Amino acid sequence: MKKLFALLTLGLFQYGIALAQIDQQRHGERFEQLGPLLRSPNVYRTASGAPGHMYWQQQADYQIEVELDDENQSIKGSEKVTYFNNSPDPLDYLWIQLDQNERDKDSETPKMATNTIDPKMNLRQLQDILWHDLDLGVKILSVKDATGNDIPVTVNLTMMRLDLPEALAPGEKYEFSVEWTYNIHDRMSFIGGRPGYEYFEKDGNYLYTMAEWFPRMAVYSDFEGWQNKQFVGRGEFALVFGDYEVKITVPADHMVGATGVLQNPGEVLSSTELDRWNRAKSTYDQPVVIRTQSEAEKLEKGKATDKKTWVFHAENVRDFAWTSSRKFIWDAMAVKVGDKDVMAMSYYAKEANPLWGQYSTRVVAHTLKSYSARTFDYPYPVAISVEATNGMEYPMICFNYGRPDTDGTYSDAIKYGMISVIIHEVGHNFFPMIVNSDERQWTWMDEGLNTFLQFLAEQEWERDYPSRRGPPHKIAPYMRSEKHLLEPIMTNSENIIQFGPNAYAKPATALNILRETVMGRELFDYAFKKYAQRWKFKHPTPDDFFRTMEDASAVDLDWFWRGWFYGTDPVDMAIGQVNWFKIDSRKPEDVKADEKAEFEREEEYLTKSRNRNDVTETVVERDPSARDFYNSYERFRVTPEDEKAYRDFINSLGAEEKRLLGSGLNFYEITFHNLGGLVMPLIIEFHYKDGTSDVEKLPAQIWRLDEYEVTKVFAKEKEVERITLDPYRETADIDETNNHWPRQLMPSKFEMFKQNMAPRGTSTGPNPMKKSGRK
Known part of the structure; x- marks a missing residue:
């Protein structure tokens, strides 16, 4: 097919010459191995x-053993710890976390924070500056070994070092006990937490x-030694697996929920509550209310x-x-996960109803099923959601928000916010409570992976669920941020400016793009489950x-990790020049017609156009003797020589070459620009003049020889009317205005309004339920 292809090589050969002249800095960096x-x-x-x-x-x-003082809001506890040294290293000391010291009056947390004075400041803002002189933080009463001897300790802010009398050898265990007390703080105040x-x-x-x-x-790990980086509020925890036996003493009218399985229900529950609890263990379709709202309201009136x-x-x-209150309503239901039953349950005050009674435990059950399908069967016996106007996770128990208004109505933002936070916090049982990454160092390894699975679970809860994180286009505003406001995902938890977008949304979006666009669902799901x-x-x-x-997919993803996790470049791909080519059929009549059209186009100019009206008669038109051969010569007629040359050409072609010559294919040479820097696959939708369309996808490796500009030729049977890049918004492109050919002008609307400011401190968010008068 050399003859036919020779007709198409000129443009490609010229592009090949251009490639040879590319600066070496234009390729290689983004595709270097990790x-x-x-x-x-x-x-x-x-x-x-x-x-x-x-x-x-x-x-x-x-x-x-711990006791809650409900009158003075404090606890006093004692613990016996058995520490097993499974490492190959002898340990001279042990490090203990004292996280409550982050709220001590001498904490480093407020000293690290910057602040300013504004012309108008509220009390909470001022308290943030002044911090506090409250009696908070852990008071260590004693630290003793198994024989009752004192162990020398050194407390450094939120870390305590136990100096061992002799090194703890590999394979050995060490027992010690600690007694402590501290005052519980008001987490609704400026101290928060x-x-x-x-x-x-x-x-x-x-x-x-x-x-x-x-x-x-x-x-203490093989990759870091002791993880004793101070806790200053944001970077969460690196913790050791073990078994717990915990005795919690509280006022007799309190309801307690906790990590683990209640060992003495007959001693702490009423006979009615115990019957309901046992019934809940075999109820799978809806929650059984074990302590009702009316029962909780009676307990609220006395202590x-x-x-x-x-x-x-x-x-x-x-x-x-754990959690404790006499205000709690408690409901529970069984969930079949694999070959065992798990108890999904919720604790909430009356202030959270009716929203929590309708949704919380059902959402817990859904989360366990959704996450288990993508990782491993949930291994623990219980999963608890507690309404506590915040969001935080621990093994088998999490604290969430979502209270309706006092009349029981609520906005859709509250409803879906509550469902999302429950999915998210229950989901943390998988990451990092079981797949136990170091949150102090890499927030994204639990928050990002969990937010990704949260997105999938949300979409399984309800079609058109308003997920805030996961869809690629929703990360674009963050990735458009100024460079000094961005850090790589692989950044320590305490050093991130835009924490939510960086540690939650961007890695979740990256994983969604991996699953949907780069790897495909089958390969991704297998590899992700293998990791879990x-x-x-x-x-x-x-x-x-x-x-x-x-390893589990046979997909080289180093370019993806490098761009999304180690870099801060955004995605901004654009359609540049588009050239349309047809195969030259070599038919004499077509060749002559093209030559005639080109001649007439070249010979058409303004003076000639105007003279058609202004010059009524030329000399040659007036005087026939001024004419000669060329006045009647057919410049573009097909000659016998032309026809013979065409027949000879056709006869020299093979069958495949003849098919291609007569195919009528349209060739579109498209130049793409990488303006953002982050390389991604090219997804191109072609819209044809007959109203149909199709999509072609090019892998990210098309950028490997030039990371900023590439040209690709597409052969199409139909004529293309327009082209769209990233039509399904799956690459997080920050500027979609340059994703069209021909360019599309997209008007931005501005609104005329009468000045009408809401009173300070009031909410302008809609609550259609309240307006309708229905619940």
Whole structure:
């Protein structure tokens, strides 16, 4: 087919010459392998992303007794810790986390924060500047070894070092006990934070969310040694798996929910509550209310003087949290996950109804099913959602928000916000409570992966669910930010300016793009599940995730990790020049017609056009003797020589060449520009003159030789009317105005309005339920 192809090579040959002249800086950087950025494989972590044959991790078992003082909002506790050194290293000391010290009056947290004075400031803003002189933070009463001897300790802000009398050898265990106390803070105040209490002024009761409440072992790992980076509020936790036996003493009229399984329900529940609880264990279609709203409202009116002790047991968890209040309504239902039943349940005050009674436990159940299908069957026996006007996660229990207005109506923002936060916080049981990444270092490894799965679960909850994070186009405003406001996803938790977009939304969007656009659902889902199953109840790093996703799919993703996780460039791809070509049929009549059209186009100009009217008669028109051969010569007629040359050409072609010559194909040579810097696949939709369309997809590797400009030729049977780049908004392109050919002008509307400002402190958000008068 040399003869035919020779007709098409001129433009491509010229482009090839241009390629040879490209500056070397224009290619290679974005497609370099990640190898130098990743830790070297070893006996603990393999090059495939799986745990190595000598992988190890530590273990810490706890026996805890704690008592809640509901009059003074404080706790006093004691714990016995058994620490197992499964590492190959002798340990001279142990590090313990004292997270409550982040709220101490001498905390580093307010000292790290910048602040300014505004012309108008509210009390909370001023308190942020002044911090506080409240008596907060952990008071360590004693630290003793198994024989009752004092252990030397050093407290450094939120970390406590236990100096061992002799090194703890590999394979050995060490027992010690700690007694402590602290005052619980008002988490609704300017101090904020995840744990604390909320005071309900109308009925004079408290709702406690007890987290980060006991001295917890820090992680000692093969990749970092001790993770003893100080807790200053944002970077969450790296924790050790272990078994827990916890006894919680509270006022007798309180309801307690906690990590683990209640061991003594007959001692702490009424006979009616116990019957309902047992019925809930075999109820799968809807929640059973174990303590009703009317029962909780009666308890709100008085305060018990006696106490009850609730006993919980939890196995193979990395943390323990609990909640307590006499205000609680409690409902529960069984959920079939794999071959076992899990109890999904919710605790909430009357202020959260009717929203919580209708949705919370159902959302818990849905989340367990959705996440289990994409990772592993949920291994724990319970999953709890607690309404506490915030959002935070712990093993088997999480604290969430979502209260309706006082009349019981609510906006759709409150409804879907509540459903989303419950999915998100329950989902954290999988990441990082089971796939136990280091949140202090890499927020995205739990928040980003969890937000991605949250997006999938939301879309399974309701069609057209208003997901805030996950769809690619919704990350575009963040990626359009000025460079000094951006950091790579692979940034330490404390050093991120736009925390939510960076650690939650961008990695979630990246994974969604991987699944839908780069890898495809089948390859992605298999690899993602493989990562979850490999690192269930273990401590993975980003290297393990990146390597597993490639190892299990045979898709080279180094360019993707480099761009999305190690870089800050946005996606901005544009359609540049579009040239339309047809194959030259070589038919004499077509050749002559083209020559005639070109001649007439070249010979048409303004003076000639105007003279058709202004010059009534030329000399040659007036005087026939002024004419000669060329006045009657047919310049563009087909000659016998032309016809013979065409027949000879046709006879020289093979069958395939003849088919292509007569195909009538249209060739569109399109130049694409990478204006943003982040390389991505090219998804091109062609709209044809007959009203039909189709989509072609080019892999990101098309940019490998020139990361800023590429040209591609497309052969089409139909004539193209217009072209759209990224038609389904799947690449997070920050500027869609340059994604069209021909260019489309998109008007931006401006609004005329009469000045009407809402009063300060009032909400302008719609609540159609309230306006309709229906609930």
